Amino acid sequence: MRLQGKSAIVTGAGQGFGLGIAETFAHEGARVACLDFKAELAKAAAAQIGGEAIALTCDVSKRAEVEAAVKAAIAAFGRVDIIVNNAGTTHRNRPMLEVEEAEFDRIFAVNVKSIFLTAQALIPHMREHGGGVILNIGSTAALRPRPGLTVYNASKGAVHLMSKSLAVELAPDNIRVCALAPVAGETPLLATFLGADTPERRAAFKATVPLGRFSTPQDIANSALFLVSDEAAFLTGVVLEVDGGRCI
Numbered sequence: 115m116r117l118q119g120k121s122a123i124v125t126g127a128g129q130g131f132g133l134g135i136a137e138t139f140a141h142e143g144a145r146v147a148c149l150d151f152k153a154e155l156a157k158a159a160a161a162q163i164g165g166e167a168i169a170l171t172c173d174v175s176k177r178a179e180v181e182a183a184v185k186a187a188i189a190a191f192g193r194v195d196i197i198v199n200n201a202g203t204t205h206r207n208r209p210m211l212e213v214e215e216a217e218f219d220r221i222f223a224v225n226v227k228s229i230f231l232t233a234q235a236l237i238p239h240m241r242e243h244g245g246g247v248i249l250n251i252g253s254t255a256a257l258r259p260r261p262g263l264t265v266y267n268a269s270k271g272a273v274h275l276m277s278k279s280l281a282v283e284l285a286p287d288n289i290r291v292c293a294l295a296p297v298a299g300e301t302p303l304l305a306t307f308l309g310a311d312t313p314e315r316r317a318a319f320k321a322t323v324p325l326g327r328f329s330t331p332q333d334i335a336n337s338a339l340f341l342v343s344d345e346a347a348f349l350t351g352v353v354l355e356v357d358g359g360r361c362i
Contacts, residue, residue: 116143121191123194128155171183175231250277256270277351295361300329
């Protein structure tokens with residue numbers, strides 16, 4: 115098993131990509147902390163995974179809650195080797211002039227500030243234990259932005275650049291930092307990205323993906339597993355497109 119003996123925190127693990135990642139990590143031997151804003155989703159994910167999986171409830175945009183969750187994971191597992199910053203949010207697809215300031219603030223708090231907070235909470239611990247891996251979930255929206263999602267696109271651009279900058283800063287500590295850039299997937303956020311989840315809009319989007327489909331949680335989980343495993347020991351600062359060719 116590729117993550118035997120490792121411990122990981124996965125944010126937004128209650129559903130979608132996060133649940134797929136948490137399940138795959140556990141299957142590969144990791145002890146996983148399933149962190150979600152909604153307690154019932156975190157508990158359901160941990161119960162579904164079983165074994166040593168634990169549930170953590172946390173608003174990733176709030177420092178005190180992030181620090182408490184990290185301490186709880188360390189207390190449960192003894193150490194944390196991996197964090198996947200997957201929790202994210204967006205506004206419904208619509209013109210930028212119609213997006214509220216509160217929506218902007220929430221998107222950047224959940225998508226970007228959360229990485230800052232989890233990094234500050236975990237880096238000292240990872241340094242003390244000789245290294246670790248930070249994996250941030252970005253988006254093809256940062257590489258091939260679409261109209262109607264300007265604020266979300268910008269937040270994911272920040273995720274990609276923060277990942278690269280952290281990779282350079284933390285390399286001397288043997289802390290690798292990478293990102294994934296998934297294309298839109300079969301998750302609860304899909305309707306928000308499309309504006310409306312209709313057969314016509316699904317078909318129009320799939321037509322822009324050379325491999326002809328949306329991503330799945332397992333697609334993202336498989337790529338995440340590689341990047342956090344020892345097989346990727348010489349990779350840092352990578353933004354891996356998991357997009358069926360959309361960004362070509």
